[in-house]
Amino acid sequence: MLDFLNQPAGFGIGETGLLVYDASQPLWRAMAVGLGNTLRVSLPALVFATLLGILIALARRSVHPGLRTAGNVYIDAVRNVPLLVQLLMWYFLLLDWLPDTTLALGWVPGVTLSKGGLSFPWLEASQGSWFWSIPAQDGLSVTGGATVTPEYLAVFMALVTYTAAFTAEVVRSGLESVPKSLSEAAHTLGARPHQVMLRVVLPQALRTMVPAMTNQYLNLIKNSSLAVAVGYPDLVSVGNTAVNQTGRAVECILVMMSIYLTLSLLTAALMNWFNARHALKDQS
Numbered sequence: 001m002l003d004f005l006n007q008p009a010g011f012g013i014g015e016t017g018l019l020v021y022d023a024s025q026p027l028w029r030a031m032a033v034g035l036g037n038t039l040r041v042s043l044p045a046l047v048f049a050t051l052l053g054i055l056i057a058l059a060r061r062s063v064h065p066g067l068r069t070a071g072n073v074y075i076d077a078v079r080n081v082p083l084l085v086q087l088l089m090w091y092f093l094l095l096d097w098l099p100d101t102t103l104a105l106g107w108v109p110g111v112t113l114s115k116g117g118l119s120f121p122w123l124e125a126s127q128g129s130w131f132w133s134i135p136a137q138d139g140l141s142v143t144g145g146a147t148v149t150p151e152y153l154a155v156f157m158a159l160v161t162y163t164a165a166f167t168a169e170v171v172r173s174g175l176e177s178v179p180k181s182l183s184e185a186a187h188t189l190g191a192r193p194h195q196v197m198l199r200v201v202l203p204q205a206l207r208t209m210v211p212a213m214t215n216q217y218l219n220l221i222k223n224s225s226l227a228v229a230v231g232y233p234d235l236v237s238v239g240n241t242a243v244n245q246t247g248r249a250v251e252c253i254l255v256m257m258s259i260y261l262t263l264s265l266l267t268a269a270l271m272n273w274f275n276a277r278h279a280l281k282d283q284s
Contacts, residue, residue, distance in 0.1 A: 004248050011241050013233045034238030042224045045159040053167030060172050078165035091154035091230040110134045122146035151232040163220045174209035214271040218264050
């Protein structure tokens with residue numbers, strides 16, 4: 001049934017990440033490249049969406065009215081606009097507003113941003129040793145370092161900003177579920193505000209936050225499939241190309257469904273393990 005995955009793919013992929021790939025290699029390797037691209041954008045987005053969500057949640061709980069208003073406006077605006085629309089917005093903003101490669105923005109040394117993408121220093125191996133490769137302007141292009149395309153940036157920004165609006169509410173509700181008496185007792189004992197948050201409130205809030213955060217992480221991974229709308233070669237994009245090349249639509253879709261199911265189950269298992277480990281610490 002899946003023997004067609006061993007035939008030559010017959011198509012190229014614009015971004016291959018860390019995997020070496022060409023059109024003569026088997027179709028299963030092309031699918032692996034698509035999976036790698038999905039993980040390459042999803043995993044960093046999980047981290048940044050969590051951090052941004054925490055900041056927004058703290059802003060909503062701030063005593064400063066300006067921060068509270070900004071947090072409320074962000075959440076209401078982002079949660080009520082479809083992710084696909086936001087993805088297209090980020091993509092066209094990047095294409096319209098960023099300068100050409102010859103005029104790349106370079107506010108941080110070694111980092112450039114242009115219509116060609118975001119270039120930054122990266123480790124490279126040469127003759128058995130590792131060194132930092134620094135991007136440098138070379139005529140009409142940038143050489144050295146690593147580069148992520150505008151398509152990658154659009155997907156990454158959309159996933160981070162959209163998911164952060166939901167994780168912020170998870171974090172806020174989790175923090176507010178902790179009885180105020182615990183914070184007051186910690187303050188009475190002389191704990192500083194950041195100590196109260198990190199050692200008293202947050203550990204208690206994790207009990208209610210982790211299950212809800214698991215749902216948001218699962219949603220982010222599945223929402224990354226919308227990357228096909230801007231031409232980012234994720235698993236769905238590569239799978240669609242494979243369907244057109246082989247005509248094996250049912251088999252290709254089953255492969256994609258199986259991969260997403262596996263990713264979701266792994267994510268849920270990791271979060272459940274973290275939750276159980278945290279519960280054991282509390283009991284001890």
